[in-house]
Structure formats: C-alpha cells, structure tokens
Amino acid sequence: MLLEIEGLQDKIEVEEGALLGSLLAYFPKKRAKEIVAFSWENKVYDLCREVPKECKKLIPVFLNEPLGLKILRHSAAHIMAEAVKKLFPSAKVTIGPDIENGFYYDFDYERPFTPEDLEKIEQEMARSVAANHPFVREELSKEEAKKLFLKLNETYKLEIIDELGEETVSIYRHGDFVDLCRGPHLPSTGYLKAFKLTSVAGAYWRGDENKPMLQRIYGTAFASEKDLKKYLAQLEEAKKRDHRKLGAQLDLFSFSEEAGPGMPIFHPKGALLRAILEDFEIKEHLRRGYEVVRGPRLLRQELWKRSGHYDNYRENMYFTEIDGQVYGLKPMNCLSHMLIYKSKLRSYRDLPLRFFELGTVNRHEKSGVLHGLLRVRQFTQDDAHILCRPDQLQEEIVGVLNFVRDVMKLFGFEYELEISTRPEKSIGSDEDWDRATTALTQALESLELKYDICPGEGAFYGPKIDVKLKDALGRKWQCSTIQCDFTLPERFDLTYIGEDGEKHRPVMLHRVILGAIERFLGVLIEHYAGAFPTWLAPVQARILTITDAQNEYVENCYKVLRQAGLRVEKDLRNEKLGYKVREAQLEKIPYVLVAGEKEVEAGGLNVRLRGGKNMGLKSLEEIVDIIYQDMDEPFKQGGMSYRYLY
RNA sequence: GCCGGGAUAGCUCAGUGGUAGAGCAGCUGAUUCGUAAUCAGCAGGCCGUGGGUUCAAAUCCCAUUCCCGGCUCCA
Numbered sequence: 001m002l003l004e005i006e007g008l009q010d011k012i013e014v015e016e017g018a019l020l021g022s023l024l025a026y027f028p029k030k031r032a033k034e035i036v037a038f039s040w041e042n043k044v045y046d047l048c049r050e051v052p053k054e055c056k057k058l059i060p061v062f063l064n065e066p067l068g069l070k071i072l073r074h075s076a077a078h079i080m081a082e083a084v085k086k087l088f089p090s091a092k093v094t095i096g097p098d099i100e101n102g103f104y105y106d107f108d109y110e111r112p113f114t115p116e117d118l119e120k121i122e123q124e125m126a127r128s129v130a131a132n133h134p135f136v137r138e139e140l141s142k143e144e145a146k147k148l149f150l151k152l153n154e155t156y157k158l159e160i161i162d163e164l165g166e167e168t169v170s171i172y173r174h175g176d177f178v179d180l181c182r183g184p185h186l187p188s189t190g191y192l193k194a195f196k197l198t199s200v201a202g203a204y205w206r207g208d209e210n211k212p213m214l215q216r217i218y219g220t221a222f223a224s225e226k227d228l229k230k231y232l233a234q235l236e237e238a239k240k241r242d243h244r245k246l247g248a249q250l251d252l253f254s255f256s257e258e259a260g261p262g263m264p265i266f267h268p269k270g271a272l273l274r275a276i277l278e279d280f281e282i283k284e285h286l287r288r289g290y291e292v293v294r295g296p297r298l299l300r301q302e303l304w305k306r307s308g309h310y311d312n313y314r315e316n317m318y319f320t321e322i323d324g325q326v327y328g329l330k331p332m333n334c335l336s337h338m339l340i341y342k343s344k345l346r347s348y349r350d351l352p353l354r355f356f357e358l359g360t361v362n363r364h365e366k367s368g369v370l371h372g373l374l375r376v377r378q379f380t381q382d383d384a385h386i387l388c389r390p391d392q393l394q395e396e397i398v399g400v401l402n403f404v405r406d407v408m409k410l411f412g413f414e415y416e417l418e419i420s421t422r423p424e425k426s427i428g429s430d431e432d433w434d435r436a437t438t439a440l441t442q443a444l445e446s447l448e449l450k451y452d453i454c455p456g457e458g459a460f461y462g463p464k465i466d467v468k469l470k471d472a473l474g475r476k477w478q479c480s481t482i483q484c485d486f487t488l489p490e491r492f493d494l495t496y497i498g499e500d501g502e503k504h505r506p507v508m509l510h511r512v513i514l515g516a517i518e519r520f521l522g523v524l525i526e527h528y529a530g531a532f533p534t535w536l537a538p539v540q541a542r543i544l545t546i547t548d549a550q551n552e553y554v555e556n557c558y559k560v561l562r563q564a565g566l567r568v569e570k571d572l573r574n575e576k577l578g579y580k581v582r583e584a585q586l587e588k589i590p591y592v593l594v595a596g597e598k599e600v601e602a603g604g605l606n607v608r609l610r611g612g613k614n615m616g617l618k619s620l621e622e623i624v625d626i627i628y629q630d631m632d633e634p635f636k637q638g639g640m641s642y643r644y645l646y
Numbered sequence: 647g648c649c650g651g652g653a654u655a656g657c658u659c660a661g662u663g664g665u666a667g668a669g670c671a672g673c674u675g676a677u678u679c680g681u682a683a684u685c686a687g688c689a690g691g692c693c694g695u696g697g698g699u700u701c702a703a704a705u706c707c708c709a710u711u712c713c714c715g716g717c718u719c720c721a
Contacts, residue, residue: 104716112650201716202649209718213649216716244714248657257694257712316720361721366647367712369719381721466721478721516721547678574678582682596680608681 004057005038014051021047021187023058034223036068036191037061037184044071046184048137063191064223073098075135075186076125076195076221077105082177083124084217087117093179094156094205094214100474101231102220106203108156113215118197121217125195132190133175137183145169145180152178156205194228195221241472243525244372250530250587252521252538253373262370262377264518269538272567274517276536276644278358281382281514283642288403290356290384295336297360301326303335306491308427312460316363333359334510337385338492341506346496351506352388352396358517359383373522374477380517386509387494393507397443397465397482400511404467404480406638407513411524416476417449418466420457427461428487436484437463459510461487467515472526479515479523484508531588531610535631535644541591541623542569543605544580550595557595557605557620564624565645568593581608591627 003014008026024032024047037044038058044067045052061067077096084091084107096105107113113121140148142161148171149157157180161169172181174189186192196219203216222228239245247253252270259265266274282292301319304310309317309331318329330336337355346353360380369375386396408415419440422433440463444451451465458464467480485508488494495503514520524532534540541561543554551572561568569589571580577594584592593605598617605623607615618626628643635641 115651199715200650203717204648207718209648213717215649218716255713261712363720366719368647368649368717370713375720379721383721481721512721514721519721544681546680549678576678576684577680579683580681585682592681594681598680606681612681614681 001051001055003051003055006057006059016051016053018051019047020045020049020051020058023051027060034062034064034068035060036063036071036186039067044184046135046137047187048135064227069221069223070098071184071186072192072223073103073221075189076192076219077103078135078172078174078177078179078181078185079125079128079189079192080121080197080217080219081105081107081179082128082175083121085177086124087120092154092156095160096179102198102218104203104216104218106205106214106216108205108212108214112202113200113217115200118200118217122195122197125192128175128189129192130190131175132188134188135185136173137170137185138173139168139170141168142166145171148178149180154180192221194223194225195219196228196232235473238472238474241526241529242372243374243471243522246525246530247373247522250525252525260377261367262365262375264373264376264378270521272538273532273536274521276538277514277517277521278380278382279644280642281358282356284407284640285354285356285382285384287640288354288399290354293337293340293355293357295330295333295339295357295359297330297362298322298327299330299335301328304328307335307338307488308461308491312425312427316365318362318364329362330359331361331363332510333357333361333381333383334385334488334508338488338494341387341494342492346387346494346506348389348496348498348504351496352386352392354384354386356382356384373518373525374471376516376518379519381512382514382517383510383512386511387489387506388509389496389504390507393439393484393509394443394446396509397439397484398447400482400509400513401443401447401449401465403513404482406640408467408480409638410634410640411527412634413469413527415479416468417444417451418454418457418468419444419451420454420459420464420466422463423456423458423460425460426458428490432486433463436486440465440482440484459483461485462510469523469527471523472529477519477523479520480513481511481515483510485510532590533630533634534590534627535634535642537588537590538567539569539587539589540567540627540631541593542571542584542587542589543593543595544571544577544584546577546594546596548572548574549597550600553600554595557593560620561624562646565643566624566627567646585610585612590630591623593623 001014001016002011004011005023012026020038024035037046039061040052040055040058044061063072081093081096088109091107091109094106094108145161146158160180169180170183171178172183172185197217198220199218201216202213205211205214222231250269251267252273253264253266256265313331317331320327340355358380362378365375365377388396421437462483462485464481464483466478468476469479470476489506489508494506496506498504543557545551545554554570554572558568558570581592588610590610592608594608595605599605602617604617604619607618607623631643
C-alpha cells in the first residue's frame with residue numbers, strides 16, 4: 001500500500017502488517033528519535049502497532065508537542081505505577097491519567113505515602129527508564145483480561161473492565177508491569193528523560209466521597225530536562241503572584257485565627273480597592289437599566305422553607321434565634337428581591353425589572369475548601385435578579401452576556417463559558433428546566449460564543465451559564481454566572497398583569513458579573529500581579545523628597561493633587577532617594593513623583609513610572625492630566641467611562 | 647468534611663532534649679543624599695493553644711485551632 005506521511009516529500013510503499021515503528025527509518029535519525037506515535041484520522045497509534053488498514057496518510061507525533069507530551073506523561077504514570085508496585089507490592093493500582101502539565105496515579109495502599117516514599121519511587125522509576133523496557137500492547141477479550149487482573153488481585157481494574165462497553169480491551173506491558181489501558185504509550189521507558197514527582201494527596205475512588213480514599217501521587221514530565229526546569233521555575237514565579245502573599249505584602253487584607261476561618265479582613269488599601277470596584281459597579285449597573293436595592297441579611301426561616309433553600313441548601317446556611325423566632329443568615333440575595341417585586345402590583349409594561357444589590361452573604365463552606373479570598377465564608381456578590389416576561393428572556397440573557405464581555409475586556413481577562421444542566425438535588429418541573437436550558441443555550445448560540453456543557457452541575461433552582469477565570473497557578477474559579485429560574489416566581493406566586501388583563505407569571509434570572517467581590521479581587525490581584533491599573537490602584541502616586549529642604553514644597557503639591565481627586569501619598573522620610581523609590585516600586589505604585597531642588601525651582605515634579613521609565617519634569621497640571629488619561633484608558637473600548645475621585 | 651504536610655520576632659527563615667537566633671521591618675541617633683536597600687545603637691518571643699513524657703521540651707507523645715497542597719463541594 002502507498003502511504004503519505006506528513007513531513008516526508010515522497011509517498012512510500014508499505015507492506016500490509018508492517019509496524020509503524022519501521023516508518024522511522026524514513027526520517028532523519030535525530031528527528032526519528034522524537035517520534036513517539038503516529039496519528040491517522042484523529043486516532044493515535046503506538047509505534048508497536050501495525051500500520052492501520054485502509055490508512056492513506058499518517059501524521060507523526062513528536063515528543064515535544066502537546067499530543068506527544070500527553071503520551072509521555074501517561075507513560076510516566078505507568079512507570080510510576082511499576083515503581084510503586086515494586087516497592088509496595090500490596091498497593092493496588094486504579095487509574096493514572098495525564099493531566100495539564102503532568103500526570104497522577106491513584107493507589108489503594110494500607111498507609112499514605114510519605115515524601116521519603118516519593119524519593120524512593122523516583123529512584124525506582126529512574127531504574128526502569130535506564131532499563132529502557134519497551135511498551136507492549138496486547139488486545140484481550142474482557143474475560144481474559146478479568147482472569148489476568150484477578151490473578152494479580154487488581155480488583156479496581158476488574159471494576160473498570162466490567163464497565164467498559166467493548167468486547168475486547170487492551171493492556172500495556174513494560175518490564176514486569178501490566179496495566180489495563182487504552183494507550184497509546186511511548187515506544188519504551190527510556191524516552192522518559194525529564195520527570196519529577198511533585199506531591200501526594202488523598203483522592204476518593206471515582207471522586208465519590210462515600211467510596212474509599214486512595215493515595216494519589218502527582219508528577220510532571222517534559223520532553224527535556226530544560227523544559228522541566230523551565231516549568232518548575234514558572235511555578236515558582238506563579239507563586240509570587242499568589243494573592244494571599246501579595247495581599248499581605250501590599251497590606252490589602254488579612255485573615256485572623258481569632259476572627260475565624262474564611263472571614264477576610266480588609267485593610268485600608270484593600271478596602272479602598274473594593275470601594276472603587278463597587279462604586280464602578282453601581283454606576284455601570286444604573287447605566288444599564290438596573291435599580292439598586294438592599295435587603296436584610298437575616299430572614300425568617302419560613303421564607304427559606306418557601307424558597308426551597310431550607311430543603312436544598314440548609315447545610316450551607318447559618319441559623320440563629322431572635323425572640324423565639326428562627327432566622328437564617330442569607331446565603332443568597334434572591335429572597336428580598338422577590339419581596340420587592342411582590343410589594344406592589346406589576347404590569348407587563350414594568351418588565352423587565354432589574355434589581356441590583358451588592359449583597360453580603362454567608363455560606364458554611366467546608367473547612368477544607370477555604371482558600372484565601374477565592375473561597376471564603378462571607379462574601380459580597382454583585383448580584384441582580386431580572387424579572388421579565390417569557391418573551392423578553394433571551395434578550396435579557398444576551399444583555400447579561402454582553403455585560404460580562406465588556407467587563408472582562410475592561411480587566412483584560414480571558415474566560416471560559418460553561419453551561420450547567422439539572423443536578424440530582426433540585427426543584428421544579430422537567431419542562432421548566434428544558435425551557436430554561438434552551439433559553440440559555442440559544443442566547444449563547446445567537447452571540448456565537450463557544451461553551452462547554454457540564455451535565456448535572458446546575459443550581460438547585462435552575463440551569464446556569466458560568467464564566468470561569470484562572471488564578472496564577474491555572475486553577476479555574478467561577479466568577480460570573482447567569483442562572484435561569486422558573487421555580488422561585490412560582491413558589492412566591494409572582495405575577496404581572498398582561499395586555500389581556502390577566503395575571504401572568506414572570507421569569508427570573510439570577511446573575512452576577514464579577515461574582516463575589518472577594519473572589520474577583522483575589523483573581524484580579526493575581527492577574528495584575530499586584531500592579532493595578534491606575535483607575536484601581538489604591539495609591540496612584542507617591543511624592544518623594546530628596547532632602548528635607550523640599551518638605552514644605554511637597555506638602556503643597558500633595559494638597560493640590562489630592563484636591564484634584566487623585567489618591568496620592570507623600571514620603572518625607574530622611575532616607576536616600578533610591579531607598580524611597582525602591583519601596584514605592586515594591587508597593588507597585590503607578591507614579592513616583594520626585595521633588596528635588598530643580599523641581600522646586602521649576603514648580604513641578606519629576607515623573608517616574610512603575611516600570612522604571614522616567615517621563616522627566618512635569619507641572620502639576622500636566623501630572624493631573626497624565627494620571628486622568630491613564631485612569632480613563634481601559635474604559636475607552638466597550639464604550640464605558642468611569643472615574644473614582646475623592 | 648476527608649487524606650497528607652506545616653505553625654519559632656511584624657515579615658522571611660535557622661535552631662534534633664540542656665541559657666531562643668539571623669536578615670529585613672520597627673524605634674533612637676548620625677547622615678541631607680537625584681530614581682530598586684546610608685551607617686551605628688536599641689528594642690522586639692507563652693516557639694499556635696491545651697495536656698502529657700522527662701531532672702530538663704521549640705525539639706518526643708496526645709488532643710485542639712489555624713494555614714498550605716489535594717479530593718469532594720462551590721461565587
């Protein structure tokens with residue numbers, strides 16, 4: 001058969017049944033060493049397999065490209081499992097996939113693995129790599145495979161085999177190790193040149209907290225030692241962006257053991273940063289046709305029963321008793337918004353109604369999930385509930401999606417959209433869930449937005465579209481969310497009078513744009529690495545003196561700039577200029593304004609930008625102008641405008 | 647909530663059973679200096695908390711709180 005191979009000029013003649021590995025001969029030696037598999041029609045084949053029948057064109061998979069790295073990491077997981085079985089024969093293997101930037105393997109073992117165990121495992125892996133065992137693929141019937149793994153007492157594999165749809169399954173061997181696996185794998189263990197085991201952690205079998213806890217070992221592997229080192233260095237860099245670290249360094253917020261876990265405390269600069277964000281939000285919401293409202297934080301238990309929160313969300317709620325009545329501390333803001341709607345008779349002409357609240361909520365998050373500002377027990381949502389007629393629903397969803405788009409663009413965030421469908425624990429009819437899901441999907445489609453589907457991940461009252469942002473370490477956090485709800489209007493018997501004079505039921509959207517201010521701030525700190533754009537920076541400029549001869553002059557400049565609405569500080573300390581510049585730089589203040597003899601004489605200040613660039617001497621009026629323009633810059637696209645001034 | 651690791655001065659960390667240490671920050675003094683660290687002195691500690699073992703505990707054991715990395719769950 002005549003075969004085309006990407007990267008080779010001429011087609012080559014191959015005998016039926018030839019092994020893919022034999023094709024390496026057609027590549028230059030150095031290049032051939034980097035080929036770990038071939039792909040054809042989106043399927044990847046190991047080099048130890050035969051050239052697939054009917055195949056016309058093959059694409060080589062190189063070790064250092066994403067697909068090659070997946071294979072490398074998956075094989076690294078197998079090699080790790082081999083090492084673990086050798087060192088701890090009673091450990092049972094379960095699953096071991098490649099993941100973003102690495103791999104893991106879950107083992108069932110009588111005790112947790114220790115960091116010392118990891119070192120031993122790494123050494124054992126190195127031995128396997130040195131031995132350069134070939135990976136060998138075999139296909140077996142399910143029955144044969146079950147016999148094999150029963151003999152090995154690998155009970156988890158038996159469970160997996162039972163769930164596989166196909167009649168034949170594949171196994172991979174290398175050295176003495178055998179694993180049930182779809183493949184593909186490296187040609188041999190010797191290809192694994194650069195790897196490192198990074199951590200151990202407990203993980204439930206099948207991700208189910210009712211099933212046994214396994215021992216998960218994480219590792220990473222790269223095509224070369226250089227790539228591995230680069231990755232580890234990147235990780236170190238990313239840790240410097242950690243909002244928990246920057247939050248303390250920049251004196252934005254803290255947590256206190258005395259105050260309690262998950263209860264962030266905002267210091268002056270952090271609180272100002274929040275205030276700016278919140279002020280921007282209120283103004284932008286008013287501009288977009290929302291009305292600002294405010295509800296109580298404690299509401300009677302009966303109301304939570306009526307909404308369904310008591311039955312579906314109780315374990316996350318805090319309750320307290322006041323004068324013999326039980327009250328629930330709100331975990332969501334919808335209830336009082338429902339009551340506002342109900343406070344008077346509504347006409348179809350009034351809709352849509354958009355109630356916006358910077359609503360502070362409390363949720364009892366499990367202790368192990370708390371994480372800096374990104375996961376706390378008290379937070380403020382930029383929450384709104386849109387009540388509209390069914391025919392307005394899609395337009396409203398589109399409006400929210402556009403709002404999200406504009407805001408994310410303002411901050412320069414890349415984001416992923418996910419649509420989540422009905423979970424097991426939920427209220428409402430299937431019909432309503434379908435209508436709601438369709439409305440969300442159609443809005444996404446009409447804007448031609450890409451999205452993933454997450455089955456069963458919806459809120460208990462309705463399906464949702466989530467927007468996910470990434471933190472410094474690439475972990476995803478849900479920020480914006482748009483949730484469709486047919487149920488609460490029903491439960492609270494919300495109505496409006498239609499054109500026909502009859503009562504009709506409005507539809508409700510729950511939505512947040514930033515999500516939780518705390519979480520958004522956390523992601524934002526990492527996104528900017530603490531160097532906030534000037535419109536957000538709690539301190540926009542600091543004036544430095546060179547000697548105390550300038551003190552009086554600087555006091556005056558300070559007054560003038562504050563008067564102009566800028567967030568300015570002054571540093572009159574008896575320190576060398578370099579020292580003061582360094583501090584301002586470490587605090588990531590956008591503008592450093594220096595006053596020396598020359599500046600006093602000229603009646604201006606020398607302007608140094610955060611990056612180190614010097615703009616030279618400018619008058620105070622020019623400085624105000626420069627900073628204002630800088631504040632406005634991010635708003636220019638998207639047609640928004642905003643300034644926070646004293 | 648579950649599994650593992652950790653907690654020493656405001657911060658970063660050293661200290662393997664025998665008198666708690668360093669750098670930075672702070673305070674005081676000197677220095678008056680041009681774009682990322684001037685010098686000197688001083689002060690700073692219930693070694694997370696509670697129990698235990700021991701002649702003696704930051705150090706060993708138990709419990710507990712909080713933090714970190716995962717799992718599950720979520721804005």
